[in-house]
Amino acid sequence: MNNELPSHSSAIEEKFERHRSHPSAWTRPLLLPIPGVRTRRLRILVPNAGPFNPLHAARLRRRRGPLLVGLACIAVFLTVILVSKSVGGSDWSEQYSSTGEPPTLVFRREDLQRIWKWEVASGHYPSHDPIPLQIGMTETVVNPVLPPRPPSIKPSRYRSPGAVNVVTETHGSGANRIYLDIQSQPPSVAYPPRPVPGSVADMDEIMKHCHFSQGKYVRDCLEVLRIGGGLDNGERMRRDNLDDWKYIYLEQPNNSTATIISPPPRQPSAQRPAVMKKKGEVDPDEGLVKKRGAEWESQVVLSSPLRHRPASTLPEPCDPENPRVYHMFWTGPFTDKPYLALLSFLYTQNTGIHLRDWPSDAKVCRPQFWLWINPGPAATVPNPSAVRDMFNMLKNSPWAAPFLHPRFKDVIQFKLWNTTEQLDGIPEIKDEWRALQESLFNSGGHIISVKKKNATATTSVNATSSTDEDDLESRLGSKSSSSYDRLSVILSDMARFVLCHRFGGIYLDADTILLRDWEELWGWKGAFAYRWSRLDKYNTAVLRMNKNSALGTFLFRTALKNGLDFHPMTVSRYAADAHLEGLLLRLPDAMFDSAWLNTENFQRDRPPQPYFTEFGDFFDTPVQNSAAPQALGFRGFFRGAYSYHFHNFWWKPFDPARNFPDLGPRFKDGEEQAKAALRRAALAEKAAAAASLRGKTAADDVDSALQDLPVSVGDKRDLDWSTVLKRTFEAYIRGERPNMYGEWLAW
Structure with missing residues (x-):
């Protein structure tokens, strides 16, 4: 048996x-x-x-048909792949990208390593985060902005087989860090203190408290930013130990010489596959996904790395390699949008206008604001008198004229934007960009073709003034949601990278309001933008890049091979495909765009203050929340954030009842000019409506009726957030209140 x-x-x-x-x-x-x-x-x-066994074999025979069919399908699939590779003659890596989007990479691994080394050596990577494994760094890179510490060497049994001979950590050789406890000292607690000159924000610490992907709330992030920055003056509640919330530090130079301890060499693992180009030759770019149909870039040419020096060792407070310049780009008539951006700059930044004269021995680097004006439609070329015409336009604009006052000449400058001149100023593309001029307006791969004008038309900013106002090429600014100036938006996507690469500094979109001093952001020498809400993508509404950097070289050469597309989503692909996201840090949007997640229905269980469910709430605050603007004022508006981005709404006035610059007797002429313009617009609208009823043209006695027509219908009972912020900034210029740090403007 x-x-x-x-x-x-x-x-x-x-x-x-x-x-x-x-x-x-x-x-x-x-x-x-x-x-x-x-x-x-x-x-x-x-x-x-x-x-x-015999029993299972009998069952297998009954299922032999489906099994054979499955094996045949697999064989056909593998055959098709092999045939397509042999016929096409291209690498698998050129055809498919792990992100599912067309690859953009045109740089070899060797050049990516050189870009990383240049940026780290120049002090542009003040982070402990590792260099991506895909970069394949085989030697330890000295990091002059990290304090020395012993390198962490994993035991051999914990090393990944795919990481053989790859070094991911940088070795710190820089100054020690002293983290600051910033508070107003009693009894002077009415206003927060200015940031300490030369202080630096530790982005690693900020990311630890604010990273959306790690489940951090905007509300909690703002509390850390507020307390760590000393903005909770007189309102700090007793909590447990807050040392973990300190994110601002000073560099304390040390005289010790750091010794580099390199990991022991490791033998290549037999488990790691290698792509063989020729017999016996290993592909050095294995794992990189090249742009389809593009050639690899020739070896990138970089200048010598910069020398990082702590702020305390500089002969002057301003570092010439790190200019403190805010850039902003504007097209069309000057309105209340750039007006409020400039007022917020004067209200929050350490411009020195609270002093009679800027001291020669100042310990603070004085920031500047450069407003770049594109005088005509985005597709036109400025005429020879464009600079003179620009300043005439500014003088005649009630919204712009106040900033031409001599009191602001050292901190606010208006500059003419010329696309040809600016692109010719970028060495990486100056000899090649003209081949793409007919497709220059490229946004996310969607190209808006611009017709060539005749010689007369292309030399005058007024060349398209006779065309239809709704024509996309002739638009000057966005007058409504239906007449959006798309070309200017696309041009500004490129302009921000051009300006930061040529001149250094920080670019701000014109729909941005500054909310605090950025001293410690300037102290952090790396490049950054911020997160696109819930997505791991960039929003370049705030962009910081170093002048003539290796990162800039990479971006412009990559963009040139991808149609000069600088849409934020496309730039996100550039950085991700090349594994350079660490060099263009994606900061939390809580720092610059605190309402964004709420407007997309995220974190509504614990929203920050104020609670916006859509960006329009800034201009039309919902009734149930309408007590907050007047009761809390500027101090209650996303306290702790560095800026606020209200996402377009160019056609919505900040202050409908007082839609004119209200800056006091010094600027009375401009105020009256703006009021007269409002009266004319209102009267023209009223006359046009009456004429349409009578079937006749508008009345001719417009001027006689101007004085009798009111400017507005009066204030709302509950003022909106946009109105409260505008009137707060204007009160500072009028001399009726100090700025956010308790400093009074000195005329």
């Missing part, structure tokens, strides 16, 4: 058999002893002979 009982028994194997998803599994576990380790065994899977 045949005995079906097993000849041996194992409780572990029986447990695996009971939990097996299918009774006829093709493998079974086998436990092998590990030499030198008595308490553990190595579990491996071996072919299971069970399915081949």
